Amino acid sequence: MTRSKRALITGITGQDGAYLAELLLEKGYEVHGMVRRSSSERFERIEPLLDRIQLHEGDLIDQLSLVRLLEKIKPTEVYNLAAQSFVPTSFSQPLLTGEVTALGATRMLEAIRVVDSQIRFYQASSSEMFGKVPTEPQDESTPFWPRSPYGVAKVYAHWITVNYRESYDIYAVSGILFNHESPLRGTAFVTRKITDAVARIKHGLLDKLRLGNLDAERDWGFAGDFVEAMYLMMQQDSPRDYVIATGQKHTVRQFVELAFDRAGLDWEDYVELDPAFLRPAEVNTLCGDASKAKQELGWKPKVNFQQLVNMMVDADLHRVERMKDGLLP
Ligand code: NAP
Ligand code: G4F
Numbered sequence: 001m002t003r004s005k006r007a008l009i010t011g012i013t014g015q016d017g018a019y020l021a022e023l024l025l026e027k028g029y030e031v032h033g034m035v036r037r038s039s040s041e042r043f044e045r046i047e048p049l050l051d052r053i054q055l056h057e058g059d060l061i062d063q064l065s066l067v068r069l070l071e072k073i074k075p076t077e078v079y080n081l082a083a084q085s086f087v088p089t090s091f092s093q094p095l096l097t098g099e100v101t102a103l104g105a106t107r108m109l110e111a112i113r114v115v116d117s118q119i120r121f122y123q124a125s126s127s128e129m130f131g132k133v134p135t136e137p138q139d140e141s142t143p144f145w146p147r148s149p150y151g152v153a154k155v156y157a158h159w160i161t162v163n164y165r166e167s168y169d170i171y172a173v174s175g176i177l178f179n180h181e182s183p184l185r186g187t188a189f190v191t192r193k194i195t196d197a198v199a200r201i202k203h204g205l206l207d208k209l210r211l212g213n214l215d216a217e218r219d220w221g222f223a224g225d226f227v228e229a230m231y232l233m234m235q236q237d238s239p240r241d242y243v244i245a246t247g248q249k250h251t252v253r254q255f256v257e258l259a260f261d262r263a264g265l266d267w268e269d270y271v272e273l274d275p276a277f278l279r280p281a282e283v284n285t286l287c288g289d290a291s292k293a294k295q296e297l298g299w300k301p302k303v304n305f306q307q308l309v310n311m312m313v314d315a316d317l318h319r320v321e322r323m324k325d326g327l328l329p
Contacts, residue, residue, distance in 0.1 A: 006030040008073055011081030015184045018045035020079060020227040025052055032073045034058040045184050060104030066111040077234050079122045080108050086188055090150035091280055097149050105157035109164045120234050121172040123161040126154045127286045137289035139243050147281040171239045175230055178245035178288040181308060182223040183315035190252055194259050199316035201270055202263045203324055209270050212277025214253040217285040221246040222303035232297040245288020246301045262313040
């Protein structure tokens with residue numbers, strides 16, 4: 001008899017959490033999400049799903065809250081997406097980043113080991129672990145050289161996932177995901193910062209967009225495509241780690257050009273360089289090789305770079321227009 005599928009998603013209020021919850025509901029899962037206590041609710045991204053998912057209070061910093069959640073929900077799969085995920089904040093709050101992003105994964109793995117070691121575990125690893133890259137493109141055999149406290153914390157979480165798989169025979173996998181974006185991306189990250197600004201400028205609500213390193217290169221994909229890879233990694237006969245990427249890299253400047261162009265604006269009239277957005281150590285370039293995922297999982301991205309930029313600009317133009325018309329707060 002097959003067990004009915006019950007997923008617990010940490011970080012369900014984030015960009016990936018929202019897309020993954022929607023995908024797992026479509027696949028027939030009972031979906032549970034862990035949310036941390038806040039003085040105001042931050043459920044905008046999962047608003048359309050609220051009547052089909054169950055939310056529970058918990059925090060990656062609090063070990064017992066995780067144990068209790070697993071005992072209560074009895075999930076068959078745990079997707080650990082929660083993290084302090086913003087690189088600049090990891091420089092100003094390195095200890096918090098280590099507690100949540102690194103040790104948080106260990107706490108969840110410990111909870112699984114204690115409560116039910118049959119629970120499958122997905123860890124949200126990151127291309128930031130590659131950092132100062134020795135070769136291009138990066139794949140599963142490329143050595144890590146993280147360049148931020150966030151990257152270092154993700155390397156720890158990655159290896160503790162491998163270690164629990166090898167030590168305790170837990171089905172624990174790590175998806176090394178390159179940058180993935182969407183209209184649900186947080187507005188501090190560069191892509192959404194740009195598309196949000198383009199929309200505000202177009203509607204006369206903003207004059208200038210201040211950015212840091214325009215020469216940085218990233219392999220940007222669509223979050224909706226990338227959460228499918230997470231799901232696929234959890235359905236295999238044996239647990240393995242995979243790089244998930246589009247294989248195409250672009251500069252921040254290229255993203256800027258295309259985004260302003262989509263709204264009929266010339267970026268050079270609006271963009272200013274601001275050293276405040278430069279980092280103590282930069283990851284200059286990232287570009288992934290997802291051949292293993294293609295061969296073993298049958299995964300490949302559906303949305304290309306131009307389509308991603310268009311999707312994000314169009315969504316922000318629509319949102320800001322509704323905001324201006326008083327239809328949105
Ligand atoms: P995100 O939008 O920043 O979401 C992060 C989530 O973590 C939010 O739900 C946040 O809750 C939650 N969280 C933060 N601290 C927590 C804590 N102490 N306890 C419980 N929950 C906590 O991130 P994302 O873009 O969806 O990314 C999902 C995961 O993939 C993250 O681990 C990220 O580091 C990793 N990743 C992302 C990318 C990418 O390009 N997006 C690439 C590689 C890896 P609040 O809503 O309460 O803040
Ligand atoms: O959009 P970003 O802040 O993303 P970053 O640092 O690549 O990290 C994201 O992707 C990782 C995967 O590789 C995730 F693990 C992580 O959680 C996060 O989702 O910055 C992208 C690039 C950087 O090189 C940055 O220096 O854009 C450059 N940039 C230039 N001006 C800027 C800005 N970044 C931000 N956030 N703001 C700027 O004004």
